[in-house]
Ligand SMILES: O=C(O)CCC(=O)C(=O)O
């Protein structure tokens with residue numbers, strides 16, 4: 429009988445997240461632990477184990493009493509998206525997996541999504557080359573006006589995300605927005621444009637699956653989603669200067685849209701599930717994309733799905749790029765709780781709002797709520 433369970437190693441000393449095996453009986457690590465993984469046992473809550481279980485485990489360690497069994501870690505779901513286009517039984521199972529992951533964890537990773545590795549690599553290269561340009565080139569896009577079609581900034585509104593620089597722009601429909609994008613590096617428009625079109629396609633596939641899984645039907649909102657906003661945030665973080673403490677690259681928040689699809693060059697993204705109070709690191713699995721639920725999907729689903737609080741920590745061994753692609757309805761289109769999901773037992777939980785409303789909300793409420801959606805709750809003042 430196997431004595432070990434496996435999960436991704438939570439220590440960020442290892443470039444690739446290697447497999448960590450812990451013997452459930454003896455509480456010792458097996459040989460597959462990455463060489464510097466002592467950081468894991470010193471900080472068990474980084475594995476994403478529930479807080480109470482984590483502190484009991486720590487207390488038993490401190491007192492020198494026989495160790496309590498370490499609560500099992502819950503690996504983040506990895507979903508093979510090609511099943512959505514197979515036979516109807518495979519599609520039904522994939523839809524179920526996607527909706528369960530959204531309900532239980534608020535996020536999952538996708539593989540076999542049809543975006544080639546060279547396309548993903550191209551997008552990361554384009555972003556990296558942009559951030560390497562001279563300040564003069566980048567400052568052509570500098571602005572703290574959140575309504576600009578494109579903006580580059582290094583400052584932090586939350587007072588926390590001090591070391592991050594970013595470039596943000598819109599992408600769907602591409603012909604409307606690409607003219608605002610950088611012309612340096614020369615391949616930026618081609619590489620980022622290709623990736624943007626592909627992520628928009630994957631977002632449509634995912635939304636169809638989620639809407640089907642919620643019982644709303646795959647074609648629900650289809651036209652509005654096709655013409656919806658795709659907002660891209662390219663984030664550039666330096667390598668961490670501290671080997672012992674977590675340095676925050678981007679403060680905890682949730683994203684406003686239905687879905688965010690995120691590509692990261694190396695680990696640094698951390699998530700907090702709605703039923704947890706510990707940070708879970710998201711491994712950078714080669715070829716995979718991370719997907720999470722945004723505020724407007726929480727509204728649409730009338731609270732059946734919860735938007736995911738996440739943050740970025742600085743990577744200990746290298747500088748890091750992430751590309752977040754946020755998908756929602758068009759700028760002025762309001763998102764409401766789906767009527768089909770409202771009844772006498774499930775009263776409407778949120779008021780309607782649009783992307784414009786989110787932009788209005790941002791400057792005044794930045795440090796008041798972790799999530800825009802909290803300000804939309806009908807039972808809250
Ligand atoms: O850098 C990351 O991993 C997170 C980025 C993010 O959350 C965002 O741009 O909204």
Ligand SMILES: [Fe+2]
Nearest residue numbers: 682683738752
């Ligand atoms: Fe985000």
